Amino acid sequence: MSRRKSKVKVVWRKLGKEKAWGMATIGENLIEIDPRLGAKRQLEVLCHEQGHLTFPDKSEQEIDRLGKDLAALLWAQNYRKVVLAPNAKPPRIS
Numbered sequence: 001m002s003r004r005k006s007k008v009k010v011v012w013r014k015l016g017k018e019k020a021w022g023m024a025t026i027g028e029n030l031i032e033i034d035p036r037l038g039a040k041r042q043l044e045v046l047c048h049e050q051g052h053l054t055f056p057d058k059s060e061q062e063i064d065r066l067g068k069d070l071a072a073l074l075w076a077q078n079y080r081k082v083v084l085a086p087n088a089k090p091p092r093i094s
């Protein structure tokens, strides 16, 4: 069994034509997400699309639940998006 590549590329772009807020391309480990979403929905869509990559055989309904549950948990624990200056490195927190 070959170890799958774990590094996921995330592309932020408007997804009007696709009629979706996010998309996952399983063979390419690619997540695309619409930047117009609010921060909480961004978190949910990221969790959802990673769910598709991690569990490619799960149904849309199961992945939808996973994305919503994970995002609600993280949000309730005050996880938020931090916007960094270009080329800035995130602070080291141990």
Ligand SMILES: [Zn+2]
Pocket (backbone or CB within 6 Å): 048, 052, 060, 063, 064
């Ligand atoms: Zn989905």
